[in-house]
Amino acid sequence: MNKTNIDRFDLNLLTVFVAIYSEGSITAAANTLHLSQSAISHALNRLREQMGDELFQRSGRTMSPTPAAEQLIGPIRQALVQIQQGLVACTQQEGLDLKGLTTRFRLCVRDSFEGLVLPELIAICSRLAPKASFASMRTPREQVLHDLRSGRIDLAADILLPHDDQIQHVELLSDDWVCVLRATHPLLVEDWSLAGVLKYRHVMVSSREHGAGFEDTQLARHGLRREIALRTSNYLAAMQTVAVTNFIVCAPRRLAAALVAPMGGSVVVRPFPMQFPPLELYLYWHRRVEHDRAHVWLREQILKLTAALD
Numbered sequence: 001m002n003k004t005n006i007d008r009f010d011l012n013l014l015t016v017f018v019a020i021y022s023e024g025s026i027t028a029a030a031n032t033l034h035l036s037q038s039a040i041s042h043a044l045n046r047l048r049e050q051m052g053d054e055l056f057q058r059s060g061r062t063m064s065p066t067p068a069a070e071q072l073i074g075p076i077r078q079a080l081v082q083i084q085q086g087l088v089a090c091t092q093q094e095g096l097d098l099k100g101l102t103t104r105f106r107l108c109v110r111d112s113f114e115g116l117v118l119p120e121l122i123a124i125c126s127r128l129a130p131k132a133s134f135a136s137m138r139t140p141r142e143q144v145l146h147d148l149r150s151g152r153i154d155l156a157a158d159i160l161l162p163h164d165d166q167i168q169h170v171e172l173l174s175d176d177w178v179c180v181l182r183a184t185h186p187l188l189v190e191d192w193s194l195a196g197v198l199k200y201r202h203v204m205v206s207s208r209e210h211g212a213g214f215e216d217t218q219l220a221r222h223g224l225r226r227e228i229a230l231r232t233s234n235y236l237a238a239m240q241t242v243a244v245t246n247f248i249v250c251a252p253r254r255l256a257a258a259l260v261a262p263m264g265g266s267v268v269v270r271p272f273p274m275q276f277p278p279l280e281l282y283l284y285w286h287r288r289v290e291h292d293r294a295h296v297w298l299r300e301q302i303l304k305l306t307a308a309l310d
Helices: 012-023 026-033 037-051 067-091 111-128 141-150 194-199 214-220 235-242 253-263 293-308
Strands: 056-059 062-065 104-109 133-137 155-158 167-175 177-182 202-205 228-232 248-252 267-271 279-286
Touching (some): 177 235, 228 235
Parallel strands (some): 104 155
Antiparallel strands (some): 056 062, 155 279, 177 248
8 A cells, every 4th residue: 555645645535445445436426425426437537547456346336355455454544534523612602502513423223223223213213314314234143342342333232242441332222022922823722831822923123134033042941943944034024923823023122012902902011921030121322422522412312212112
């Protein structure tokens, strides 16, 4: 990579670099930055010349980062965040201007949180901060803390994860587990028991493609197992499936109540007939945004929403 004189380097190119890396294509980066595709392509060519590396290679319709780009993305994101913090400190001394806030918040949340809190969060933010925007992303659990450190995501909601002092966290909620099944399910006229629940096939909801689910791990500790008929990453799809089959899905109680409510009585909720440890969700962020006013405000909205859940 060529040595770069920072005095002659156009720092605007860094926002282009981050946009291409995050969006995976020149077209999407252009849309994000409200620039033409030709302007993005021109900026990328300048970047390549100054950095002495291709940075991105076309792979079908996407732009894949080179090893040099992977090495650069973390420091560049952190530098841009620090610049933004400096600008915020200078321009918002008298408080946060919500009406003028144009921050794009990037959230990594599980389906159990997304369906429970995200719609109301977006509704509140649309009223109070109408120019802010959001991206809700899926990230492998082992990648979450890395993405918080690199700046790829701003906030994450997940189970308790091992972390260092760079990552801040607070508990969002603790929820117990229930079964959801169709209103005409034959099990409802039998004795409600663990043996009865395990007699029928289940829908597993997991963000992973393979491996046991939380419920299966708990059952295995007692030498029990269930038969999985469908594995999906989406609780809404699971609820809609059990509404038209004799399958059963296990879900966090609050999320189940929120998803079942608009389904017109086609499914019912019953307590899971075995004591499971509760689902505990935590909110995570990097310490560099600990005192950023926009981030503090957003965290406050999330905490208010989760505290209001019954």
